[in-house]
Amino acid sequence: MTQPATADPEAPVPTDQLPASAAGARGATARVLGRLADSPEIGIILAVIAAFVVFTAINPLFSSVSELQDPLGIDLAGFGILAVGEALTIITGGIDLSVGSLTALFVVLSAWFNTTEHIPVFFTIVLTVGAGALWGLWHGFLITRLGIAPFVATLVTFIFAVGADEAIAPNPIPIHSSVFLAVTGNTVAKIPIAVLVFVVIAIAVWFFLERTYMGRQLYAIGGNREAARLAGIKIDRRVVLAYMISGACAGVVGIIEASRLTSGTADSVSGWELIAIASAVIGGVSLIGGQGRIIGVVAGAALLVVLRDGLVAVNVNAYYQSMVVGVVLLVALVTDRLRVKRLERTGSRRIARRAASDSPAGAAGKSP
Amino acid sequence: MMADPTDAASETQEGNVSRSALADRETNPGSEARGGTPDSQTLLSLRGISKHFGPVTALDGVDLDVPSGRVTALIGDNGAGKSTLIKVIAGIHEADHGEIFWSGERVQIRTPHEATLLGVATVYQDLALCDNLDIVANMFLGLETISHGMLDETPMELKARETLTSLSVTSVRSIRQPVGSLSGGQRQSVAVARAVMGDAKLVIMDEPTAALGVSQTAMVLDLIQRLAAGGIAVIVISHNLNDVFAVADRVAILHLGRLVSSGPASDYDRQSAVEIMTTGALSGRENGAREAAARA
Numbered sequence: 001m002t003q004p005a006t007a008d009p010e011a012p013v014p015t016d017q018l019p020a021s022a023a024g025a026r027g028a029t030a031r032v033l034g035r036l037a038d039s040p041e042i043g044i045i046l047a048v049i050a051a052f053v054v055f056t057a058i059n060p061l062f063s064s065v066s067e068l069q070d071p072l073g074i075d076l077a078g079f080g081i082l083a084v085g086e087a088l089t090i091i092t093g094g095i096d097l098s099v100g101s102l103t104a105l106f107v108v109l110s111a112w113f114n115t116t117e118h119i120p121v122f123f124t125i126v127l128t129v130g131a132g133a134l135w136g137l138w139h140g141f142l143i144t145r146l147g148i149a150p151f152v153a154t155l156v157t158f159i160f161a162v163g164a165d166e167a168i169a170p171n172p173i174p175i176h177s178s179v180f181l182a183v184t185g186n187t188v189a190k191i192p193i194a195v196l197v198f199v200v201i202a203i204a205v206w207f208f209l210e211r212t213y214m215g216r217q218l219y220a221i222g223g224n225r226e227a228a229r230l231a232g233i234k235i236d237r238r239v240v241l242a243y244m245i246s247g248a249c250a251g252v253v254g255i256i257e258a259s260r261l262t263s264g265t266a267d268s269v270s271g272w273e274l275i276a277i278a279s280a281v282i283g284g285v286s287l288i289g290g291q292g293r294i295i296g297v298v299a300g301a302a303l304l305v306v307l308r309d310g311l312v313a314v315n316v317n318a319y320y321q322s323m324v325v326g327v328v329l330l331v332a333l334v335t336d337r338l339r340v341k342r343l344e345r346t347g348s349r350r351i352a353r354r355a356a357s358d359s360p361a362g363a364a365g366k367s368p
Numbered sequence: 369m370m371a372d373p374t375d376a377a378s379e380t381q382e383g384n385v386s387r388s389a390l391a392d393r394e395t396n397p398g399s400e401a402r403g404g405t406p407d408s409q410t411l412l413s414l415r416g417i418s419k420h421f422g423p424v425t426a427l428d429g430v431d432l433d434v435p436s437g438r439v440t441a442l443i444g445d446n447g448a449g450k451s452t453l454i455k456v457i458a459g460i461h462e463a464d465h466g467e468i469f470w471s472g473e474r475v476q477i478r479t480p481h482e483a484t485l486l487g488v489a490t491v492y493q494d495l496a497l498c499d500n501l502d503i504v505a506n507m508f509l510g511l512e513t514i515s516h517g518m519l520d521e522t523p524m525e526l527k528a529r530e531t532l533t534s535l536s537v538t539s540v541r542s543i544r545q546p547v548g549s550l551s552g553g554q555r556q557s558v559a560v561a562r563a564v565m566g567d568a569k570l571v572i573m574d575e576p577t578a579a580l581g582v583s584q585t586a587m588v589l590d591l592i593q594r595l596a597a598g599g600i601a602v603i604v605i606s607h608n609l610n611d612v613f614a615v616a617d618r619v620a621i622l623h624l625g626r627l628v629s630s631g632p633a634s635d636y637d638r639q640s641a642v643e644i645m646t647t648g649a650l651s652g653r654e655n656g657a658r659e660a661a662a663r664a
Contacts, residue, residue: 211518211519212517212518212519213514213519216501216505216509216512216519217510219498219500219501219505220498220501220505220509222500223498223499223500223501224496224497224498224499224500226496227496227497227498227506227509228498228509228510230492231496231509231510231511232481232484232510233509233510290498290500290501291500
């Protein structure tokens with residue numbers, strides 16, 4: 001009845017030749033390059049570069065330092081931070097529709113804290129980001145405790161916040177604090193502070209997802225919730241954390257936009273939740289959950305920002321901008337599907353080849 | 369009524385670096401003698417286990433002994449209580465009545481975490497693997513090795529490879545391969561490797577060969593026998609009596625929540641097993657099936 005396992009036709013390579021990423025530094029560079037070539041993100045990164053080159057060719061000012069700082073840099077900071085937070089919720093298999101209108105609310109709220117209530121800038125930032133995290137906690141409560149679908153739970157906030165910002169500030173609240181305005185107005189080594197904030201957040205979330213057990217468990221929850229439950233993962237806590245980070249990101253972007261507008265103006269941003277979701281999806285985050293990486297999300301946000309601002313720089317009518325973004329989203333989705341299908345066909349051969357090429361560096365001396 | 373399995377990882381989250389390897393078990397006294405010798409060491413004893421779900425009696429006074437180094441097949445028709453029984457052992461359901469003895473000591477198993485601490489590992493029917501994660505990540509899901517707050521991949525990879533090698537699982541190409549790209553038998557192997565990695569003394573497998581092809585089934589049955597040969601007590605639930613008689617040292621038959629017959633697998637044949645599964649007794653004799661089968 002029983003046969004040796006190696007009789008399996010799909011079993012050509014013995015276990016002791018398996019590669020380990022516990023390899024030396026020699027193998028690491030080659031593996032990073034190999035992974036990048038295989039990764040879904042490479043196409044998006046190339047598209048960003050191509051779009052940037054084309055727009056610069058048409059309008060050389062597009063790549064000038066001032067243009068790179070604002071609007072490009074600060075747009076990227078805003079969209080990028082929202083997209084990174086959004087990606088966490090999508091990876092768990094959920095979605096956060098509220099980040100756009102929450103950002104609009106926090107634009108007004110932070111100006112109200114700082115100007116009307118005379119709260120120092122530091123505490124204004126703490127209060128605004130904290131309010132975002134608390135709002136995320138509320139979403140997490142609705143989703144994990146009451147079992148409300150993430151789409152609906154965050155839609156409620158979306159609708160509520162659209163009205164709330166106008167209620168707080170029927171008229172724009174001007175911001176006078178120079179420290180507040182420095183968030184977008186000042187630069188360090190020619191890089192706007194808001195962009196530095198974005199870089200720090202992106203690296204922190206990347207680290208969280210790739211290097212911590214909680215991040216890995218987020219992928220597990222999005223991939224197979226039942227398996228995650230049976231593995232003893234505290235699913236509710238992880239999901240709540242994802243929505244809290246997403247909410248806090250909306251708080252950060254609220255500060256950045258208020259600083260840029262120099263006032264708390266109602267309805268200052270709209271539709272940004274869709275840009276955040278689109279950035280994540282273009283960057284390879286699957287709406288089913290469990291898939292996607294921060295490098296892709298950042299590249300997705302960069303592509304949307306370059307297209308948006310590039311089309312303005314080359315004087316394309318505003319109508320066409322949205323249409324172009326829609327087409328790009330479609331192309332990204334179709335390309336991703338084609339890539340997945342191609343991988344399904346050739347994937348096993350490719351993995352075998354990579355395993356073979358890795359084994360000298362990876363397995364030698366490490367095999368038991 | 370139902371325990372919260374999310375408690376299970378609370379204490380196992382950190383510090384799982386040093387788990388003794390499967391190789392340690394090769395020296396276990398249970399490994400050389402297979403085939404139901406009566407003096408084999410009893411690991412788990414259930415006495416009078418009952419479980420009700422509202423008005424429904426799922427288990428009614430079940431007595432069962434599970435020896436180390438043996439494969440015990442738990443068989444029965446649909447609704448006989450097989451799944452409920454293993455969930456009681458795995459700590460997912462708590463028994464309403466009855467006693468559980470582990471190596472002769474009375475124990476309580478109220479949560480999956482308590483079961484894991486005792487050394488009970490369960491491989492679920494739906495395999496409970498994340499297709500989007502690789503083999504190492506799946507094997508260490510909820511049990512990740514941490515160093516300075518970061519995932520420490522090197523010991524996890526070494527441990528994963530060591531465990532797979534000790535189970536003679538040689539057919540995976542890369543331990544960094546996503547589980548979604550594996551065959552059914554390979555997935556089952558990963559699930560088993562995950563189960564035994566954590567110092568399991570009892571491995572429960574729910575329909576391990578369901579939905580597998582012939583060669584994959586052979587691979588999994590081979591794996592089950594190797595587990596038992598390593599001194600681990602194995603409980604296998606299966607509908608497939610061919611598989612049961614291929615690997616089982618002992619057979620326990622449930623019928624409508626009662627354990628109606630149990631004994632060495634050699635006391636049964638397909639016909640007697642089916643008759644007891646469907647009618648609860650052999651030739652109309654309640655609880656006398658073992659003697660009857662031995663005589664037959």
